[in-house]
Amino acid sequence: MNTYDGDRRVVITGLGAISCLGTGVAAHWDGLLAGGGEPAEVPLPHLNMRTTKMYLVDRADVPAQPASHAGVELGSSPRLAVAAAEQALADAGVEEAARAAVPVVLGVELGNADMQEIQRSAGRTAWTTLTPAAAVVGAEIGSRAASTSVGNACSASGYALTIALDMIRAGEATTVLVGGAEGITRAGIGAFNRLGAADPVRCRPFDRNRAGTMFGDGSAMLVLEAAGHARRRGAEPYAELAGAAWSCDAYHPTAPDPSGDQIVRAMTEALADAGLSSSEVGCVIPHGTGTPLNDVVESQALHRVFGGRTRALPLFSLKAMIGHTTGAAGAFACLTATLMLRHRTSPANTPIEQDPECDVWVPQERPVRLEAPAVLVNTYAFGGNNTSLVVRDVAGAVSDMAGGGEGAARVGTGVAGEDAEGARGDHR
């Protein structure tokens, strides 16, 4: 139970990541600054479809353990989840003894499908649990609290983050491990191929030639903590998860509502939940998948939320660098937003030939300095499931943002350990 009544704000005290950019948060940030990853051929047989590429974790980086849980052989997704979870907990300094009380909330859409497909290819057809990742992570970290698997497709970890936020606000827990993990599955890639929504070249949101999305695998994890609890144990927060909101289009099972009314509502309510105005947002990590309609509708919705400021508001198009990590996309975006606030900069975007129908600013030439204390994150999904989240600089650091600090061009070039120390020092 959360017995720290004073400060119910929710802060981010630990991060963990594995993606095509490498293992660890420093590799993630440096990879973004270096321009992101490149698509690779999916190493599976029977890919009877046009687009067969993904933004893949280097197979040598996929942990071999845990190989099984409760009799279920585990594919890459739960193993990536465990590795990212260990990183995040170590980063937050959550001791072994404290882990029993930490609930686990994960967004996992494609689950253990790659293992099932491997077994099926080998002629073994016995069914096993599809989404064991949250239970596996809970067991591996020594949690005896509840584990939750959120199945809201591409916004699953955005939903997971909101659930974790509400758990801490309601006093159900002081610390929650939250995130997402995805492996590879033919069914997912095949489905997007069938919808004509799988770009054969790369993931290129807001590009005039975009032809759908391209998936990525990996895992991103965050430790959320009641601010008072973090303070009491001397943990230095990276940032605050200040607000979140959900909405549903109730329009179509796969396509977004072209009016964008409900994604506008999610953004507006998330800002209200955070107690911030739109002028306090320094950058947006859009859902931006590369599917033609999504990017246009989202661009128009951003204009409705940010008005005349939209063309001067930097977007960071994360999926162009790590692909669409589906159930993990919201966690990767929040983790990236946190790092952007820590470094006070938004990395330069992957070069695109911008679609004039997407009238937004996707700065590509150089990193852009964050001029306001918050980053807005959007995640949307099949079924019109929308989430917006607001990550903001921890109070006290806000005034620092106006002057001084390191130049954008230098950010992230230091040794990871030093970099982390320095950035955390900023918040003291």
Place this chain on the structure above:
Amino acid sequence: MRTGATVRTAVTGVGWAVAGPDFDPVTALAVRGMRHKDRASRFAVRAARRALEDAGLLDAPELDGAAVVVSSNFGNLDPVCDTVTTLAAGGSTDIGPMRVPQLSSAVSAAWVALDHGIRGPNLTLCNGASGGLDAVAAARNLIAAGRATAALVIGVEPDSPAVARLHRETAGSRWIDGAVGLVIEPVRQAVRRGARIRAEIAGYGRAHDERSAVRAAGATAVPRLGAEANARFGRCSGALGVVQCALAVERLDDPDVPEGEAVLAVAGAGTGESDGTSVAALVLRLSRGRHT
């Protein structure tokens, strides 16, 4: 949105979509609008409509800001297996385009929202056997956090070839084929609109083991619902907790039940239908005359 978790919530509607005297799946699932839906979604939309009717909320303005929370572990199993087979035998062009949305575990919740214009949170839980109780608690939490004006909770598991095979391979002999829906809303709102309060949600806990979960729900002394759900329907999986709550409401509906009577539902590890993950415990209490 930061209102405390002190808002009292109650069940005001129950809707069954399981084969029985007043529900024939053969005809009920073949009506207009069902053609492109998977079996789980068909059951879910029927249960949703019945629950909303029962609560007197069909087409009500309260629904715009309401939530849909679905618990299902196998809802999309058949479409996924089917698609993998199609890909192996042919290619992605052989997948039926209307089969694609059915691959998403969240599709049933999306159809329910579409059917009634419900634009609040739309959540799908695949939490194993505790999922149904977790869904009821999630609905309560969404209302308490100010994120939803009311919530429609659906527990659904379809009997499809892939699901049947799964159960047989794991020594199952009987399993549910259907859905049950509950309408959850703030007690204050239910009183204001003159709705019949069937039961109040009086406690919830979830933990690694049963004793801790029951203690967390504040229910160590509350009489427990027996194995009625499994006795009536066989394995209920993700629908289990919602079925248990619907049965508890039926029990509390008996006019001889005294005010304040409570029922405890427990689902998950170590219980009758165990899957080795966490355990949830939820208390429903009769509170006919204590609403103001």
